[in-house]
Amino acid sequence: MAYMYDDQNIFAKILRGEIPNNTVLETEHTLAFRDIAPQAPEHILVIPKGPYVTYDHFAGTASEAEIVDFARASAKISNDLGVAPGAGGNGFRVITNAGEDAIQEVPHFHIHILAGRPLGGILPAEG
Numbered sequence: 001m002a003y004m005y006d007d008q009n010i011f012a013k014i015l016r017g018e019i020p021n022n023t024v025l026e027t028e029h030t031l032a033f034r035d036i037a038p039q040a041p042e043h044i045l046v047i048p049k050g051p052y053v054t055y056d057h058f059a060g061t062a063s064e065a066e067i068v069d070f071a072r073a074s075a076k077i078s079n080d081l082g083v084a085p086g087a088g089g090n091g092f093r094v095i096t097n098a099g100e101d102a103i104q105e106v107p108h109f110h111i112h113i114l115a116g117r118p119l120g121g122i123l124p125a126e127g
């Protein structure tokens with residue numbers, strides 16, 4: 001696995017406190033904040049604090065403590081927002097984009113938690 005982490009990416013700047021964010025949850029290894037351009041009534045970005053570029057980079061190389069912290073924080077958010085079906089909500093979607101075909105804009109691993117409206121099919125039409 002060959003990834004080079006660019007520490008000038010926008011989420012690295014958010015983690016260093018160089019630009020503000022609307023924090024939803026912060027834990028030892030994880031930060032969650034609202035997307036600046038929400039595509040649903042609830043649109044949260046969840047990022048590890050460590051320097052990981054993509055999902056496979058994070059899941060393949062992060063420590064178990066980081067991975068568990070990230071997974072538990074993500075679950076807590078969907079429950080705290082009240083969108084998880086188990087919390088009586090109408091549901092949510094988790095998306096992560098990796099690389100060019102997925103149109104990953106920010107090269108710091110993140111998941112999108114989207115909720116608050118019907119979210120349509122998994123993918124747009126080809127093209």
Ligand code: 5GP
Nearest residue numbers: 010021033034035036037097103104105106
């Ligand atoms: P990607 O395309 O990499 O999966 O998603 C990047 C996301 O980061 C986009 O949804 C975009 O709106 C969001 N984003 C980009 N810059 C900022 C920022 O400065 N602050 C916040 N909160 N979100 C950002």
